[in-house]
Amino acid sequence: MTRRNGTGQVRKIAHWSDNKTFTGTGANTVPVTNPATGTVTGQVSLASVEDAHTVIDAAVAAFPAWRDTSLAQRTAIIFKFRELLNERKSELAEIITSEHGKVVSDALGEVSRGQEVVEFACGIAHLLKGGMTENASTSVDVHSIRQPVGVVGIISPFNFPAMVPMWFFPIAIATGNTVVLKPSEKDPSAAIWIAELWAEAGLPAGVFNVLQGDKTAVDELLTHRAVKAISFVGSTPIAEYVYATGTAHGKRVQALGGAKNHAVVLPDADLDLAADAMVNAGFGSAGERCMAISALVAVGDIADELVSKIADRTNTLKIGDGTRDSDMGPLVTKVHRDKVASYVDAGEAAGATIVVDGRDVDADGEANGFWLGPTLIDNVSTDMSVYTDEIFGPVLSVVRVDSYEEALDLINSGPFGNGTAIFTNDGGAARRFQNEVEVGMVGINVPIPVPTAYYSFGGWKSSLFGDTHAHGTEGVHFFTRGKVVTSRWLDPSHGGINLGFPQNN
């Protein structure tokens, strides 16, 4: 079913350039769907090469004035944006739910975590201070400054249409760059709402732009001479492509990829708290989180009791339309729902035990929604596709091991290194784990250890390509370039010819 507006036309979701809607010339569109109803609610434009150039040109034109706008004025606009966002975040949460499917409370949580980065960016002046050395050489002073890189491209995934862009653009804008955001074509409306809010906050035209599209739009960002840095978040194969192509075109690139996050539960852990955490981290947002726990590694003889506790809790979850009183919503598309379900089929065929089966869930929502209930699979072995692949759905696999060493080896031998967690009451074991595990973000009795905004977010191995993580001081570093100035003010005693290499004296 396709929903039409009052004039009988399907809502068109276009680009945003120069503080106004830009329809573009590209004739291609793709449908945007409400995952809870299966209804097509709009058509999003896919940028042509020409559209991409128009939007990038707007960012190029806005850069010189924005980089020269005083820190005080830039900060005032970011502060205003924060105030508007805080007042109206429920509107944004509703948009997210209508296109992504996550429940409204979870969408609000996403916006709040993004807002943290906006708040961090309000204090950017402190982080842009350089160093100064007086009299490094006789009458010579040296100081360092950090300057914006220029036009920045942000390419984001479907699962956090507000928070992931907010990992980057508040800091990019605060440090004096101009931005082109290319959101996921599955849930493109949040970006436009954010763009309108920036305009209302007083951001000059061209500083924040939205380019809707697919590979064509991405490729223009990756290859256009004027784009100086790329922040990408998405699946690992695309992250690798983005990193290789962007760097080959001389850009600074941070490309955050996929994940397969393990939680280790040691025999001394509080099993009730661990079971709560597994349900929250396995099934929140229908498992469509890069920090979701998808593999539970149960160490020793606790597995039966732990699995039973998780199953009891899972069976209480209410699955349904995110605008109703549900714990978990639908998956983002029908194709994705079917792909996730096929992993459950494959696990079952390979001999795993389906403890809770979400395949024919009775959801509180329309029949055409993309429903898949939370699924708990026990006795998963490491050769099964349900273990080896990133599934990105509400599927929690249980792998049973005998020792801490075996658990650690499982994690460290895998291709991903985004997040992990350990559940234990033994401080020594936890400390050893944080030291030995090859993963970028570690939780100790905390299941989804997303760092707060003033730390940096990022994984290791195939979960991140590039040297710099998102937000925090690494984010400030990514969006700025260092410059060191050595100065001496005119004094007749400084004259004279000397072709030797300058030495400090």
Ligand code: NAD
């Ligand atoms: P995706 O890789 O399909 O898409 C990400 C972005 O790349 C989108 O904007 C999309 O339009 C674009 N894209 C898709 N195909 C492309 C192509 N062939 N060439 C160029 N660009 C292309 O990812 P998704 O399905 O939207 O998001 C889910 C993935 O993102 C999961 O793998 C998840 O783990 C990952 N993710 C990672 C993090 C992290 O912090 N590491 C955070 C969120 C999501």
